[in-house]
Amino acid sequence: MHMDFALILTLLTLVTFVFWLIERLVFRKRGPEQGGGVRKTTETLGSLFPVLLLVLVFRSFLFEPFKIPSGSMIPTLWIGDFIVVNKYAYGLRLPVLNSKVIPIDDPERGDIIVFRFPEDERVNYIKRVVGLPGDTISYRDKQLFVNGEKVEQEVVGSWVGKGLNRNVPGRNPVELLEYFDDESHRIVVYPERPNGRVESVTVPEGQYFVMGDNRDQSLDSRAWGFVPEENLVGKAVRIWMHWDCSRGCVDFSRIGDKIQ
Structure with a gap:
């Protein structure tokens, strides 16, 4: 997911503001007959300014839609999910510059966040926060440890999925519930896959350790490191549509689901 749209929208808003x-x-100081075609063009372009400004404000400071392109967050989010991201959850940021102007809150363990990928900030990633600043994180034998404490897991059963998100034949993924404090979320592991390991690492101040819920098929902090606070885009909150034409295109059963 590329960020060029934010720059284009901002530039279009500025250009139409000039015409407005x-x-x-x-x-307006001249008579209605003066100006001819130039006036009509100016009026037309200027009339777009309030609309573009409204879209810019809504998208930059309130909510923004995103599409899930991969299976790294299965079983929570599926390929083809369209989600709404709360842009003000972690503070208001200026569009394009991404600098925070009003702090509001900080991510908590278990939050699903959208962020600018540290290795290519033109691209947005979505993962779950598992480590906060100062936390010590370990991952071994498909088990997460935070500050030396095992994060509790409970077996739900086999993961099958549907359509584009259906399990590949011959593999036997297992669905688990994972608990942070009193809150739980679902994850998937592949027992036959090699055990990825993260030896003890401490999350630096102002950064976060994130992982995909599809633990054996996610490129996340285990591979490329931490997410800086300034790269945060927002918190994923709802699924507003699911599109999978292998199953009739629109799956109404997922529409409106809260993201947990």
């Missing part, structure tokens, strides 16, 4: 300003400061 010209129309009010120049042409």
